[in-house]
Amino acid sequence: xxxxxxxxxxxxxxxxxxxxxxxxxxxxxxxxxxxxxxxxxxxxxxxxxxxxxxxxxxxxxxxxxxxxxxxxxxxxxxxxxxxxxxxxxxxxxxxxxxxxxxxxxxxxxxxxxxxxxxxxxxxxxxxxxxxxxxxxxxxxxxxxxxxxxxxxxxxxxxxxxxxxxxxxxxxxxxxxxxxxxxxxxxxxxxxxxxxxxxxxxxxxxxxxxxxxxxxxxxxxxxxxxxxxxxxxxxxxxxxxxxxxxxxxxxxxxxxxxxxxxxxxxxxxxxxxxxxxxxxxxxxxxxxxxxxxxxxxxxxxxxxxxxxxxxxxxxxxxxxxxxxxxxxxxxxxxxxxxxxxxxxxxxxxxxxxxxxxxxxxxxxxxxxxxxxxxxxxxxxxxxxxxxxxxxxxxxxxxxxxxxxxxxxxx
RNA sequence: GCCGAGGUGGGGUAGCCUGGUAAUCCUAUGGCCCUGUGGAGGCCACGACGCGGGUUCGAAUCUCGCCCUCGGCCCCA
Numbered sequence: 001x002x003x004x005x006x007x008x009x010x011x012x013x014x015x016x017x018x019x020x021x022x023x024x025x026x027x028x029x030x031x032x033x034x035x036x037x038x039x040x041x042x043x044x045x046x047x048x049x050x051x052x053x054x055x056x057x058x059x060x061x062x063x064x065x066x067x068x069x070x071x072x073x074x075x076x077x078x079x080x081x082x083x084x085x086x087x088x089x090x091x092x093x094x095x096x097x098x099x100x101x102x103x104x105x106x107x108x109x110x111x112x113x114x115x116x117x118x119x120x121x122x123x124x125x126x127x128x129x130x131x132x133x134x135x136x137x138x139x140x141x142x143x144x145x146x147x148x149x150x151x152x153x154x155x156x157x158x159x160x161x162x163x164x165x166x167x168x169x170x171x172x173x174x175x176x177x178x179x180x181x182x183x184x185x186x187x188x189x190x191x192x193x194x195x196x197x198x199x200x201x202x203x204x205x206x207x208x209x210x211x212x213x214x215x216x217x218x219x220x221x222x223x224x225x226x227x228x229x230x231x232x233x234x235x236x237x238x239x240x241x242x243x244x245x246x247x248x249x250x251x252x253x254x255x256x257x258x259x260x261x262x263x264x265x266x267x268x269x270x271x272x273x274x275x276x277x278x279x280x281x282x283x284x285x286x287x288x289x290x291x292x293x294x295x296x297x298x299x300x301x302x303x304x305x306x307x308x309x310x311x312x313x314x315x316x317x318x319x320x321x322x323x324x325x326x327x328x329x330x331x332x333x334x335x336x337x338x339x340x341x342x343x344x345x346x347x348x349x350x351x352x353x354x355x356x357x358x359x360x361x362x363x364x365x366x367x368x369x370x371x372x373x374x375x376x377x378x379x380x381x382x383x384x385x386x387x388x389x390x391x392x393x394x395x396x397x398x399x400x401x402x403x404x405x406x407x408x409x
Numbered sequence: 410g411c412c413g414a415g416g417u418g419g420g421g422u423a424g425c426c427u428g429g430u431a432a433u434c435c436u437a438u439g440g441c442c443c444u445g446u447g448g449a450g451g452c453c454a455c456g457a458c459g460c461g462g463g464u465u466c467g468a469a470u471c472u473c474g475c476c477c478u479c480g481g482c483c484c485c486a
Binding site: 018065066069119122127255277324325326327356357362363372374375376384393 | 439
């Protein structure tokens with residue numbers, strides 16, 4: 001036993017990696033609540049859940065986003081010499097899944113996902129190196145109906161957890177029309193400046209003034225119509241009106257990405273700091289990059305962690321029971337606990353505590369009821385149900401306890 | 410990668426400027442007082458100076474480097 005690994009005593013505590021979090025019970029309760037809301041809505045709208053691997057070929061992400069993103073990826077070479085990366089987002093993996101598995105499935109294909117992603121960036125408020133995204137992709141339609149459905153779904157999901165964020169809707173067609181005669185580097189820079197709202201620098205670029213006029217216009221739609229036909233966008237907006245989705249037309253959404261094809265949208269929360277975007281999406285084409293038939297898609301990703309930072313939730317709690325036996329009733333109490341567990345959240349002492357200490361524990365741990373079992377209860381086959389809030393107690397059998405606790409009858 | 414503020418038991422803190430007692434207090438946790446009735450109280454236990462170097466007789470305190478956290482910049486697929 002001289003191996004230091006086996007010595008008992010303190011050593012330097014291991015800590016979690018930078019930018020990661022331990023999620024404690026109270027947080028997990030909130031997260032599961034939000035997740036189930038999102039999941040329920042996606043299912044109600046006819047979307048099906050998919051899951052993809054936590055790591056993918058590095059190329060999947062460089063094809064989509066360019067070599068520069070390697071700096072911000074957790075990438076590695078496996079023992080077979082393959083270049084892999086932990087996924088930094090889920091749109092590309094889902095597009096890859098579509099190409100590999102679902103190309104022959106009837107369109108439209110409606111998918112949703114919830115998973116953790118990894119980016120090697122400097123952590124700050126609302127930005128972690130492991131974070132969660134909830135998203136949906138609608139594959140197979142380029143019609144306004146598809147864009148409107150996805151935006152409406154985004155709005156419903158956020159609203160379902162009390163985030164009535166106004167969705168900003170824009171179109172890349174307009175910006176691209178403005179910069180169509182400008183060289184690639186300059187237009188890419190312009191897109192970035194638009195995204196940042198850096199109008200001073202934007203004004204110095206060719207086309208910049210026009211873009212600023214558009215973004216700042218009182219009636220941006222009218223302004224945009226002088227630049228390019230807006231049939232598609234106008235149709236999407238009309239459908240959103242029909243679906244009772246409130247939105248703001250905002251041509252400053254650039255989302256910098258080349259694969260977006262037209263409609264783009266984002267949502268923000270004023271409850272957050274610098275990282276205030278909770279949702280982003282748009283219509284795009286990726287499948288052909290990954291070796292599939294070209295297919296139009298629309299989708300969005302929700303920054304799950306940011307949603308949780310932005311909302312203040314009261315998660316409904318179910319009543320908790322503690323079965324409290326005297327020493328000679330412990331075996332009998334185990335049977336009782338098992339029966340109660342058919343319907344109720346039930347704990348039983350594993351610390352060898354006295355009745356008094358068990359009740360003290362029940363109190364400090366926030367239990368709602370104690371089911372006290374001793375000689376008397378074993379003889380009468382009734383149990384003492386004690387309401388720990390009111391202090392009232394009564395003799396009931398298991399069925400009656402379940403009814404009392406669930407329905408208060 | 411850059412700027413700023415921080416880091417003392419599980420949580421919250423005093424001490425730091427002005428180096429010197431066994432590092433303060435609250436809380437949480439486990440036990441006992443009390444093996445059939447909780448919330449109070451008393452007693453006991455547990456447990457910390459982020460890491461490493463330097464200065465010094467002596468460092469939580471001064472100093473340097475690093476790590477980490479928070480706010481922001483950059484970036485944001």
